[in-house]
Amino acid sequence: MAEEVIVLYGIKETLDALKEFDKDAVKRFNKVINTELAGAERDAKNIIQDRPPMSGWRRADAAKGRTRGGAGWPGWDAGEIRSKITKTKAQGRVRGDYTTSAGALLNKSAAGAIFETAGKKTKAGFGGGSGSQFLRTLGNRFGKASRVVWRVVDKDRARIEENVARALEEAKADLQKHLQGERAK
Secondary structure, three states: OOOOOOOOOOHHHHHHHHHOOOHHHHHHHHHHHHHHHHHHHHHHHHHOOOOOOOOOOOOOOOOOOOOHHHOOOOOOOHHHHHHOEEEEOOOOOOOOOOOOOOOEEEEOOHHHHHHHHOOOOOOOOOOOHHHHHHHHHHHHHHOOOOOOHHHHHHHHHHHHHHHHHHHHHHHHHHHHHHHHHHHHO
């Protein structure tokens, strides 16, 4: 099943131009983004359980790492994982076509990122050994990859997209009103 992607054009350009005329309109748009990001961040943090997702997942980082470039397997520290689920509005290149994001939710802890994405590129059951068992167990207990941040975003996607699109259209209308007022002068 293909994912539908909603692309909103002109966010940065609209807000940059609108700043010259109506800083309150920019604040209203940013408030919508901040509200949606804060809600998603809160919901994602609530998914993280205090207990490790599997009995073999230690609470402390591995003393001698043989995985992850020598860093070793990260310990399950629910408090750290929750604290490293953060929202950002940093503008940056997201795709090759220089699309930028209005906001994002990040899972910056190593253990949280592993829990979030394990099995995304590798299907559970392929190959052998403990890695495939790890993926099967996570998949059986918590579903497919995208277990925290993406699960929250996917659950609320329609509402979030609708609210952001509406706020962008209002900002564009405010900008148009100001531009027409300038032309009339």
